[in-house]
Amino acid sequence: xxxxxxxxxKSENPRRCSTSLKAIALAATFAIVFWSFQANAYPLxxxxxxxxxxxxxxxxVLADMKGxxxxxxxxxxxxxxxxxxxxxxVDMDGKGLRYAPAREDELDTAYVHALPKxxxxxxxxxxxxxxxxxxxxxxEPFLKRYFSEAAVREIEPMVxxxxxxxxxxxxxVEALAKREAASPKKQTFASQNGLTSAQVEDxxxxxIAFYLIFMIMWLVKIFRSFGSLxxxxxxxxxxxxxxKSLKVYTFTGYxxxxxxxxxxxxxxxxxTAGNRVQGNVSSHTTLDQTFRLVDPRNQQExxxxxxxxxxxxxxNQLVSVAWANRKHRNDGPVFIVVNHTTGxxxxxxxxxxxxxxxxxxxxxxxVLIRNIILFIAIPPVLLLxxxxxxxIRIQAKRFISSGVQPLVKALNQKAKEFVKGSVPY
Numbered sequence: 001x002x003x004x005x006x007x008x009x010k011s012e013n014p015r016r017c018s019t020s021l022k023a024i025a026l027a028a029t030f031a032i033v034f035w036s037f038q039a040n041a042y043p044l045x046x047x048x049x050x051x052x053x054x055x056x057x058x059x060x061v062l063a064d065m066k067g068x069x070x071x072x073x074x075x076x077x078x079x080x081x082x083x084x085x086x087x088x089x090v091d092m093d094g095k096g097l098r099y100a101p102a103r104e105d106e107l108d109t110a111y112v113h114a115l116p117k118x119x120x121x122x123x124x125x126x127x128x129x130x131x132x133x134x135x136x137x138x139x140e141p142f143l144k145r146y147f148s149e150a151a152v153r154e155i156e157p158m159v160x161x162x163x164x165x166x167x168x169x170x171x172x173v174e175a176l177a178k179r180e181a182a183s184p185k186k187q188t189f190a191s192q193n194g195l196t197s198a199q200v201e202d203x204x205x206x207x208i209a210f211y212l213i214f215m216i217m218w219l220v221k222i223f224r225s226f227g228s229l230x231x232x233x234x235x236x237x238x239x240x241x242x243x244k245s246l247k248v249y250t251f252t253g254y255x256x257x258x259x260x261x262x263x264x265x266x267x268x269x270x271x272t273a274g275n276r277v278q279g280n281v282s283s284h285t286t287l288d289q290t291f292r293l294v295d296p297r298n299q300q301e302x303x304x305x306x307x308x309x310x311x312x313x314x315x316n317q318l319v320s321v322a323w324a325n326r327k328h329r330n331d332g333p334v335f336i337v338v339n340h341t342t343g344x345x346x347x348x349x350x351x352x353x354x355x356x357x358x359x360x361x362x363x364x365x366x367v368l369i370r371n372i373i374l375f376i377a378i379p380p381v382l383l384l385x386x387x388x389x390x391x392i393r394i395q396a397k398r399f400i401s402s403g404v405q406p407l408v409k410a411l412n413q414k415a416k417e418f419v420k421g422s423v424p425y
Contacts, residue, residue, distance in 0.1 A: 051151040052091055055084065055107060058114035064145070071125070074116035078129035080142060081111045086133075086162050087155070123177035130173060133166035211378055218384040225391035229356070229399040231406045236322065245326070246355065248407070251302045252320040252340075252414050253293030258313045260289045293319060297418070306334060309348060317341040318418060320411040324355050338408060340415040345408050352396040 058081065065080045067073040088108045092101075116125060132138045139159060143152050224242050231237040236250045264285045287308050294301040304321055313319060318340040325332035333354055338345040375382040 049091055049151075050154045051087060051147050054147055054151065055087065056146045058110045062114055071121075074125050075128045075132065076138075077114075077116055078125055079132035079138065081115055082129055082133050082166075083139065083142060083162070085111050086165070090158055121177075123173055123179075127170060127173040127177045130166045130170045134163040134170070136163075139163065214374060214378055214381055215384070218381055218388060222384060222388050222391060225388060225395055227395075229395055229403045231403060233406060233410075235410060237407045237410050239324070243324075243355065246324040246332070248322055248324050249332075250320055250322045250407075250411060250414070251293055251295075251300075252318070252411065252418070253295040253301065255313050255315055255317045255319055256292045256294050256301075258289070258291040258315065260287065262287050289313075291319075293321065304334060306337070309337070309346065311337050311339075311346050313337075313339065318415055320415060322407060322411070336404060336407065338411045338415075340412060345404075347400045347404060349393075349396050349400065352399060353392060356392050356396055 061080050061084065062077055065073065065076040067076045085108055088104050088111070092104055136159075139162075143155055143159075147155065227241060229243065230240045231248075232240055236248055238244065238248050239246050262285055264283050266281060266283045287310055289306045289309060289311065290304065291313055292301055292303050302321075320338040320340065321334055322336045322338075323332045323334045333351050335351045335355055336345060336347050371385070375385075
C-alpha cells in the first residue's frame with residue numbers, strides 16, 4: 001500500500017487513516033473560518049482605490065463642516081469624520097488586511113484626533129452624527145464634495161452597508177445619550193474641566209472602585225478582629241490564626257544589671273508682658289528600663305530594654321521574657337515579662353496593639369498622611385476605622401486576661417527546669 005494514501009481497511013493502519021482524516025477536517029475548518037472573515041468584509045480590490053489618493057485632510061473637513069450653531073457643527077464634523085474613517089476601513093478590507101498598516105493608521109489617527117470633544121454631551125453628538133451618516137441627503141453631497149465622479153461611482157455600492165452599520169449603532173448610542181442627559185452635574189463638571197462625559201464616567205467608575213476597595217479592606221480588618229487571639233501548645237507557644245506569621249521567642253534567666261532611667265522632654269514657650277505671663281509649657285516623661293538575663297546552665301545571656309513598663313526587677317530574680325518577630329525581621333517588641341520569683345507576669349496593652357495591627361512605627365507619618373487622605377476622600381472609612389480600633393482594643397484586653405495563659409504556663413514549666421538555688425556567676 002502506498003504510504004501516502006489511506007486504506008479503507010482500518011485493520012491495516014487505523015492510526016494513519018485517523019490522522020489523515022483529522023488533517024483534512026482541520027484544513028476545512030481553517031478554510032471556513034478564513035472565508036467567513038472575507039464574507040463579512042468588502043470584496044478584495046485589485047490595485048489602489050480611486051478614492052484613496054484624494055482622501056481629505058482632517059483640518060479641511062473641520063473647516064468645511066459648519067452648522068447653524070456649535071452643537072450642529074460638532075454633529076456634522078463627527079458625521080463627516082466617521083464616514084471617512086469607514087472609507088479607511090474599506091481600504092484595509094479591500095487589501096485583505098485585518099490590522100491597519102502605517103498609511104491607513106496615520107490617516108485614521110488624524111481623523112480620530114480631530115473629532116469634536118463635546119461639552120458633556122458627546123453621546124448626543126455621536127447619536128445625531130450616526131443619523132446623518134445614514135441619511136442620503138448628507139452622504140451624497142459629502143461624497144461629491146471631496147471625491148471625483150469615478151471615485152463616487154466606486155464608493156456608491158458600499159454606501160448601503162455603511163448606512164446600515166450607522167443605523168445599527170444608533171439605538172445603543174442614543175441610550176447612552178439619555179443617561180448622559182440625566183446627569184446634568186456630570187455635564188457641568190465635564191464642561192468646566194474640558195472633559196467628555198465618557199471621561200467623567202471613567203473618573204466616577206474609578207472613584208467607585210477606589211471607594212469599594214478601601215471599604216472592603218476595612219470590612220475585612222473588622223471581620224478578622226472579631227475572633228479571639230489564642231496561642232498554641234508548642235514549645236514555645238506560638239500565635240494562632242492571622243498572627244501565625246509572627247514568630248515568638250523566649251529567654252529565661254536570672255536578672256543581672258537592672259537599671260531604670262527617666263527622660264523628661266519639655267515643649268512650649270512662655271513670655272511676659274508687664275506683670276503677666278503668657279504661653280504654656282508641657283512635659284513628657286519616658287521611663288527606660290534595661291536589664292540582663294543570664295542562664296547559668298549554659299552561660300547564655302540576653303540584654304533587654306523596656307520603655308514605660310515600670311516593672312520592678314531585682315538582682316537574682318528568675319525572669320522570662322517573650323517577644324514576637326515579623327517575617328524577615330531580626331527583632332520585635334517584647335510583649336510579656338514573667339517574674340517566676342514573685343509569680344507575676346506583665347503585659348503592655350499598647351505593645352499588644354502594635355503586634356495585632358502589625359504596626360511599623362517607622363512608617364507612622366506615612367500612614368497618618370494616608371489615613372487623612374482616605375478619611376477626606378471616603379468619610380465612611382473613618383467610622384469603620386473607629387469601630388476597628390475599638391475591636392482590636394477589646395481583642396488585646398482579652399488576650400492579656402486569658403489568651404496568653406498557655407505561654408505563661410509554658411514559661412513557668414521552663415523555669416522549673418532550672419537547678420534550685422542556681423544563680424549566675
